[in-house]
Amino acid sequence: MALLRNLNxxxxxxxxxxxxxxxxxxxxRPFVGTNGTRNRRAYECAVxxxxxxxxxxxxxxxxxxxxxxxxxxxxxxxxAWALRRQAFFxxxxxxxxxxxxxxxxxxxxxxxxxxFLTALPANxxxxxxxxxxxxxxxxxxxxxxxxxxxxxxxxxWLRDKVPTIRLPELLIAVDNDLNWTQHFLPVSRxxxxxxxxxxxxxxxxxxxxxxxxxxTMARLTNDVTYADIQRITDWYLHEDALRAxxxxxxxxxxxxxTTQVWGDGRASSSDGQRFLFxxxxxxxxxxxxxxxxxxEFYTFIANNYAPFYSVPIECxxxxxxxxxxxxxxxxxxxxxxEHYTDTHGYVELNFAAFPMFGKRFCPRIRxxxxxxxxxxxPQREYGPFTAxxxxxxxxxxxxxxxxHWDRMGxxxxxxxxxxxxxxxALKRLLACGPRNHFYRAVRAxxxxxxxxxxxxYLTDPALRRRVRRGLLQGEQLHALAxxxxxxKRGHADGRDFQQQMSxxxxxxxxxxxxxxxxxxxxxxxxxxxxxxxxxxNASLLPHISPIGWDNIVLYGEYALDRGLVSRHPSRxxxxxxxx
Numbered sequence: 001m002a003l004l005r006n007l008n009x010x011x012x013x014x015x016x017x018x019x020x021x022x023x024x025x026x027x028x029r030p031f032v033g034t035n036g037t038r039n040r041r042a043y044e045c046a047v048x049x050x051x052x053x054x055x056x057x058x059x060x061x062x063x064x065x066x067x068x069x070x071x072x073x074x075x076x077x078x079x080a081w082a083l084r085r086q087a088f089f090x091x092x093x094x095x096x097x098x099x100x101x102x103x104x105x106x107x108x109x110x111x112x113x114x115x116f117l118t119a120l121p122a123n124x125x126x127x128x129x130x131x132x133x134x135x136x137x138x139x140x141x142x143x144x145x146x147x148x149x150x151x152x153x154x155x156x157w158l159r160d161k162v163p164t165i166r167l168p169e170l171l172i173a174v175d176n177d178l179n180w181t182q183h184f185l186p187v188s189r190x191x192x193x194x195x196x197x198x199x200x201x202x203x204x205x206x207x208x209x210x211x212x213x214x215x216t217m218a219r220l221t222n223d224v225t226y227a228d229i230q231r232i233t234d235w236y237l238h239e240d241a242l243r244a245x246x247x248x249x250x251x252x253x254x255x256x257x258t259t260q261v262w263g264d265g266r267a268s269s270s271d272g273q274r275f276l277f278x279x280x281x282x283x284x285x286x287x288x289x290x291x292x293x294x295x296e297f298y299t300f301i302a303n304n305y306a307p308f309y310s311v312p313i314e315c316x317x318x319x320x321x322x323x324x325x326x327x328x329x330x331x332x333x334x335x336x337x338e339h340y341t342d343t344h345g346y347v348e349l350n351f352a353a354f355p356m357f358g359k360r361f362c363p364r365i366r367x368x369x370x371x372x373x374x375x376x377x378p379q380r381e382y383g384p385f386t387a388x389x390x391x392x393x394x395x396x397x398x399x400x401x402x403x404h405w406d407r408m409g410x411x412x413x414x415x416x417x418x419x420x421x422x423x424x425a426l427k428r429l430l431a432c433g434p435r436n437h438f439y440r441a442v443r444a445x446x447x448x449x450x451x452x453x454x455x456x457y458l459t460d461p462a463l464r465r466r467v468r469r470g471l472l473q474g475e476q477l478h479a480l481a482x483x484x485x486x487x488k489r490g491h492a493d494g495r496d497f498q499q500q501m502s503x504x505x506x507x508x509x510x511x512x513x514x515x516x517x518x519x520x521x522x523x524x525x526x527x528x529x530x531x532x533x534x535x536x537n538a539s540l541l542p543h544i545s546p547i548g549w550d551n552i553v554l555y556g557e558y559a560l561d562r563g564l565v566s567r568h569p570s571r572x573x574x575x576x577x578x579x
Contacts, residue, residue, distance in 0.1 A: 004047060007040075015040050023050050058432035058439070067428055071438065074425040075407070076414040085406075088413045092358045096409075098402040105398065106376050109448055113375075116455040117383045126458045128384035135369050138464055150537045155544055157536045159551065161525040162518070166553040167210075167484075167510075171202045174513045177520070180248045183241040184232055200224050204232040209506035210554075211487035220556050239498075242505035243331045246308065249512040250332035253306040256516075258523040261542045263303030268336035269470035270326055270345060272296040273478045274315050275485065275492035283497065285316040295492040297504045300326035301477050303470060305515050305546050308332050310508040312492075312500040320347035321430065324422035327359065328415055338362055340470035349426060351453065352446035356412040362453065364467050373451040396444050404441035411438075476547040477511060483554055484510055518546045 003019060006012075015038040021029055028046040032039060054060040061070040076084070089096040095104050120128065127134050143151075165173070175181050181201040182190040189197065203224040207217035214233065218226035254265050277284045277295035287294035298319055300309040309326035313319070323345050327336060338360045346363035354361035365371060374396045375382065375389045382389050389395075401408075411429075415422040432439040457463055482490065485507055494500035522541075531538040 001047065001051070004044060013040065014038070015043055019043060023047070025050055025053070056431045056433060058428070058436045067424070067431065069428070071428065071432065071436075074414060074420045074428060075410050076417055076419050080417065080419075081410045081413060084413055084417065085409065088356075088409055092356050094355065094409075096406075098405040101405050102398050102402055105401070105445075105448055109376055109452060110380065112452040112455040113380075113382060113385070116459050117385075119459045120384070123459065125461070125464075128388070130387045132388055133369055133458075135458070138461065141465070147540065147543075150540050151543045154531070154536050154538065154540050157531065157534055158522060158525060158544070161529060162521045162551050164551045164553070165517075166557070167514075168202060168206065170517050170552060171205070171510070171513055172198065174249070174517055175202070178248050178252050178516075180245045180509075180513075183245045183248075184236040186236075196223070200228045200232060204229045204237060205506050205509060208233075208237075208503045209484065209510040211485045211490065211493065211503070211507075213487065213493070216487070233502075237502055237506075239501060239505070242502065242509060246505065246509050246512055247331040247333075249509065249516055250302075250306040250308045250330075250334060253512065253516050253519060254302075254304055254332075254334065256519050256523055258519055258526065258541070259304045259306075262305055262546070265302045265304045265306065265334045266336055267303040267338040267340070267466065267470060268300055268308075268327070268334070269303075269340040269474045270298060270300040270309075270319070270323060271342060271471065271474040271478070272298045272313070272315075272319050272344065273481060275490055277492045279493060279495065281495055283314060283500070285314045287315040290315075295494075295500065297481075297492075297507065298322050298326075299474070299477060299481070299504075299508060300330070301473050302334050302336060303473065305473060305519070306332070306334065307477055307508050307512050307515070308334055310504045312494075312497070312504045318347065319345040320350055321423040321426040323350055323361075324353055324357075324415060324426070328357070328422055338466070340364065340467045342366075342471060347430070348443050348446035348450055349429060350446070351449040352408070352442045353412055353422075353426070355449055356409065357416065360453075361449070362457070362463065362467050364471060368454065368457075371450070371454060372447075373454055374447050375451075376448075396448055398444075400437075400441045400444045401448075404438055407438060408442060408445065411442075473545075473547075476545055480511055480514065480547050480549055481507060483549055484514075486555065514549065514552060515546055518548060522546060 003016075007015075017038075019038060021032065024032065024046045028042075028049060031042045032046055051060065055062065055068050058071040062068045063070070075081075086096060095101050120126075125136055125138060127136075175198060181198050182193065184201045184204070185193055185197055199221075203217055203221050204214070206212065207214045207229055212220070214226055214229040218224060218229055253259055274287055274290055274294045274296045276290060277293050284293045284295060286292070294315045296313050296315045296317075296319075298311050298313050299307055301307045309330040311322060311325060313322060319341065323339065323341055327339060336359070339354070339362065341361075341363045343363065343366040346365050350361050350363075372394065373385070373389070374394050376396050376398060378395055411425070414420050415425065429439055429442065434440055434443065457467075492500070492503065494503055526538060526541075
């Protein structure tokens with residue numbers, strides 16, 4: 001780089017006789033010289049290619065850049081880390097001493113192998129031989145004909161008892177319970193809010209959550225003007241207000257007694273949903289699955305059916321860096337300890353990050369039988385896994401982990417402390433690649449925990465069912481979101497990230513309000529009617545999802561004015577009579 005700067009400064013065109021080539025990638029070195037002479041253009045391209053690779057690895061950084069800045073900038077400052085260190089490792093349940101971490105990690109991995117090998121003779125889901133392991137599909141959960149008929153009867157009985165309601169009326173009814181619209185009003189007006197102000201806030205949330213837009217919503221709504229919607233949008237529809245309103249709804253869902261039959265909120269899942277995005281902005285990317293430009297809303301839902309976070313991302317990005325964002329930055333009282341994703345949310349670094357926060361990462365990985373598992377002790381007996389673990393690449397380097405143990409804690413502690421955002425820091429670390437020593441250490445820790453998860457996943461059918469159910473809850477939420485986000489043919493909108501974030505947050509806010517209202521009505525029905533009198537088994541309620549919209553009118557109402565119908569016979573009728 002110094003040589004190139006000197007050439008550009010002095011205006012020289014020819015390279016010196018012996019320019020440095022040690023830093024250049026070996027495949028590019030033959031292209032630098034042509035017939036014994038140096039090619040300056042080829043040399044510049046080779047140097048800049050090497051520079052690009054070193055920036056990605058984190059060995060060279062760009063000052064002021066978020067994605068390619070100095071990796072040390074993502075670490076918590078030394079003084080702040082010294083104050084948090086003991087509490088951080090204690091909360092995570094990890095030993096703060098690197099020497100103790102060696103024994104702790106070795107014991108965890110060996111215990112996972114012991115559990116798997118002990119249960120292997122009775123395990124019908126996996127077989128292990130010298131070629132690897134072979135998986136068989138899990139049988140469907142058995143449901144007898146009587147139970148299936150009981151579920152159908154309970155679902156029909158609830159549908160008849162739960163009233164039908166329009167979406168605006170539902171949002172107002174939920175606001176009467178929770179007062180969630182107060183977050184979109186001035187502080188001085190929250191205690192003395194008027195009905196007009198509540199209706200204006202509801203219309204604004206529907207304008208963006210239903211994807212109608214403020215202009216169309218103003219035409220469809222009486223006594224709410226475009227100026228009212230735009231005023232709330234400009235002054236109060238910000239991220240803090242949307243998160244606070246969603247937290248009220250999520251906490252209210254968790255507080256309902258009936259919610260406990262589905263889950264206690266200690267587990268959650270996340271998945272992305274893609275919407276076509278025709279607007280020409282830099283943030284849009286092409287989705288081969290949708291066959292057009294698209295935008296993805298990455299949404300989190302707890303096992304009690306409470307959606308508690310959503311963020312818009314590019315559809316070509318992996319979901320993996322954003323998994324921790326929803327768990328660390330939501331404002332509700334939920335604290336999920338186990339989290340499920342699909343393959344798009346899986347990366348080995350996440351397996352290392354989750355234990356640092358005392359959580360468990362449980363992805364459903366496509367082609368699980370092709371995943372590598374690792375060992376620590378080469379002298380240990382691994383039974384049928386001995387041949388599979390014999391290559392040197394399957395042995396983890398604990399010295400890599402222990403030498404960066406304190407640095408890993410300092411790195412991940414910066415996420416929760418607000419020093420950096422988890423998704424930004426993880427994307428930067430992922431860009432470093434295996435030639436960066438800190439990346440190698442984090443990846444080695446992730447591979448250790450990935451091995452533990454795979455062994456437990458193949459041993460425990462209950463864990464596989466929890467993962468499957470968690471992801472199915474996310475798919476049910478996507479189906480409801482597709483119906484609610486119906487305006488503009490379901491195409492996403494928003495010029496910049498803040499506008500896209502507002503639309504995603506308004507959508508998940510409406511979804512949470514619908515789920516709260518459904519569970520509240522189910523709770524009311526069960527308290528005021530005796531299911532046994534109608535031959536209904538209420539104990540089958542865990543098999544029924546509260547995500548439903550058959551009894552909710554999601555779309556606008558067409559007003560047919562009978563006064564517009566002509567009272568006079570048409571000319572065609574007169575001609576018929578004459579003929």
